[in-house]
Amino acid sequence: MKTESEDSDYYALAYYSMSSPKRVFGISLEFLRRRGQMRQGVPVVLLQMVEFLDQYGLHQSELFHASRSEARRNELKKSLNRGEFQCFRSSDAHAVASLLILFLRELPYGLIPCWNATRFLRVYTKSTPISVTGEKGGNVTLTCECEANEILDIILSSRSENIPVCQNEECSGRVFKKGNCHIIIKDLRLNDAGKYFVNVYYRNNETELERQIRTYQLHIDDEISVKIGEELKLDVLLPDVDKVEHQSRRSTEWMEVWRSGNGVQSERMIISDRNLIISNFTARDAGTYRVLEPGKEILITVKVRVSKEKLDDTDKGKTDDTKYYRAPPVGTATIPVSGQKGSNVTLPCQFKARKISDISLNSRSENIPVCQTEECSGRVFKQGNCDVIIKDLSFSDAGTYFLRVYYNNDQTKLKQQFRTYQLHIYDEISVKTGEEHKLDVLSNANQVVHWAKNKTRWRELWSKSNGAQSDQLTDSDGTLTIKEFTDNDAGTYRVLDNEGEILITVTVRASDTKSKGKRYTNDDKTDDTQQHNEISVKIGEELKMDVLLPNADKVQHQSRGSTEWKEVWKRSGGVQSDLTTNTDGNLIIRKFMADDAGTYRVLDFERNILITVTVTVSGTESKGKLNYMDADKPNVLPKSQDKNI
Structure with a gap:
């Protein structure tokens, strides 16, 4: 609504406009429209200036800086105000740019009149997507927060269809109105995920009907458990889905398992009726799956766990101490540790408390006595502050260990630190x-x-x-x-x-x-057991090396001008870059760049070199596919080179 002072300005402008019927500068948009000086809601003179600058001005430097031809700008303004059709010269770019700024500056009330500014701002803010999350099978509320006195209608739509909204919960549909204009979607399904638009039509003591628009991004969560060897079926391939990614339980990397246009990324997966199916589920398939749309918005998140089997009859006679272990708090990171049979291994504590009162070590099945010094008869002893050494390793030592460090640093209350090792x-x-x-x-x-x-x-x-x-x-x-x-x-x-x-x-x-x-x-081992090859790859193409042998522990890269080795893949941590993936024993760089050239070496758990690959940039045809299925004979890494491993 216009105020009294705005009304007086309006009539003054009307008189000014009628006294100069051909004038275009300093005239409101409303009067330009009444005169027929608008095309598709845009002033004709503004269109003329924009089209000229699009053709002649985009290559000019400092186009909208202070005019280099103020006299020419003023000349053009007078000509346009007289209603003359102006044919700009190709050298007028700076003058026309300055003229465009002047036209906008002299618009009464600006591009958006102040009495409409609040309404425009409301539409903009309500159109910004509101993130809403619900669990599969549960209910979710699309909040309205409209305080209008008289709401006449509510329309709900997705990207593809209008959705009927029941007026109360008693109806048979899954979508109904609650309160003033809230919308409830009940019994959520995975295919409910996506964008929703709510249009609320209302009247607030005015004759003109108004509309409020809200946009919602609905994200669906689910959690399932699957038995080893059974089929995992995820009905997540909605029409708007761009890709599906998987993050294993002990990894921080997301690995793409399906993409629109490319399909599945593994032979173990198939697509059927918009379902992503893993026919023979293994523990490595557990973790989190997320479904993304083209704008990278997360539509669906599914956490998949390995189904726990019941205890065998042989376990029923055991005490609680042998059946269960005290797991550390959720979120405790697992530290991978490797050792060769018959040798020693250290479980590093990495804790520097001044007053450590005790440490305890246990596996999933038992508490393990820890000797205080190496002189004792046991195989497990403490070293230094709180490191634990296990000597003379046997295969039965493999598994998960939990270390608890009890300490008191000038405090009355005893505290604990937890470490988990694999x-x-x-x-x-x-x-x-x-x-x-x-x-x-x-x-x-x-x-x-x-x-x-x-x-x-x-x-x-x-x-x-x-x-x-x-x-x-x-x-x-x-x-x-x-x-x-x-x-x-x-x-x-x-x-x-x-x-x-x-x-x-x-x-x-x-x-x-x-x-x-x-x-x-x-x-x-002989001196000629190390596999070595040289390949060349074209910039922008895929580099695929099937070098992730069963006994490979890590892959390192040394760029052409460097002496340092950088880890690009590790068995316990996966790939170290979003541009790299590992699938079916292949290490893949999706888009090869010059920085990816250099030498790659594959190491086993004993730091022996299994494979060395020299990759160069190809100026012609790509040869970036390498096969090493028979290369599993290690070569001892010289001691002088092992500091970076």
């Missing part, structure tokens, strides 16, 4: 062909998988639920036995726990001369 044990042995070989690896195992040298994927050999998968294998007393070892049994064996964490890695080599089960040492 201990991985590795070993390398050679076995004589034709003899029996025993792997004592089943004490904490849920699954044993094998990667043969001439194969391209892991094969399950044994699982806790199904036992041995071959007549050549037996399991007894925590030992997996190969009855008659052959060349096909050589390769890498990996032991996984119930959550898919790697407990044990054993590299087994076939030998015709060495005795059964002999440890494979560096003396057995």
